[in-house]
Amino acid sequence: MKKIVCVGLAIALLLALAVPSFAAFVEADTGLTVDGKVQISTKSDEAAYEITIPASTEIPWEEPEWALGEVAATKLQLAYDHVVRVTVTSENDFNLVLDEDPTATIGYALTGADAMVFAPGAVDTAYPLTLTVSEDQWAQAAAGRHTDLLTFTAVYEEA
Numbered sequence: 001m002k003k004i005v006c007v008g009l010a011i012a013l014l015l016a017l018a019v020p021s022f023a024a025f026v027e028a029d030t031g032l033t034v035d036g037k038v039q040i041s042t043k044s045d046e047a048a049y050e051i052t053i054p055a056s057t058e059i060p061w062e063e064p065e066w067a068l069g070e071v072a073a074t075k076l077q078l079a080y081d082h083v084v085r086v087t088v089t090s091e092n093d094f095n096l097v098l099d100e101d102p103t104a105t106i107g108y109a110l111t112g113a114d115a116m117v118f119a120p121g122a123v124d125t126a127y128p129l130t131l132t133v134s135e136d137q138w139a140q141a142a143a144g145r146h147t148d149l150l151t152f153t154a155v156y157e158e159a
Contacts (some may be wrong), residue, residue: 049084049118052077053152054129059096062138065130068110071152072126073118082159086127088115089151096146104142108133110150123153 011091054069071086088110098104112129 012066020076022048025029044077045084047073047079047156049073049156051084051086051118051121051152051154055124059133060142061133063133064135064138065132068129070128071113071116072125076118076120076122076123078118078156080122081159082119082156084118084154084156086118086152086154088113088116088129089153091149091151094148098142099145099147101142104144104146106137106146108148109136 017044026145043061050073052070052072052074057066060110073084076084090110092105094110095105095107111132112127116127118125119139
């Protein structure tokens, strides 16, 4: 008796599973259109960005122009109305200062650093930086090691 009940329940279960499939075939056979909508979304509550800056470098003596590298964005997950603005400041007001005598300097210009702005979706944007020293600055430079320290500041702000 138990076997008959088990077989009966198994058949009932199979029939119950077949009903939804049967209904789908009926709709397909009758030509009815069934529209189903699925919403897919994602959300991030916090901005995230990664900015790379040039490595420390040594400028060849009397080189009038030297590529320092570039400031680049490798990750930019920003709000649509925000940007990442990068500024550069110089510890010695854009002068290479002689280690032995802080009054002996070599003035230089840094080009490419004046308008570094990264907007949403602008990943892989890069700003090349170039250091330029005039011939006059090299001519008056004292021998020895001259240095400066550049500070890069990235700020996430409204566009």
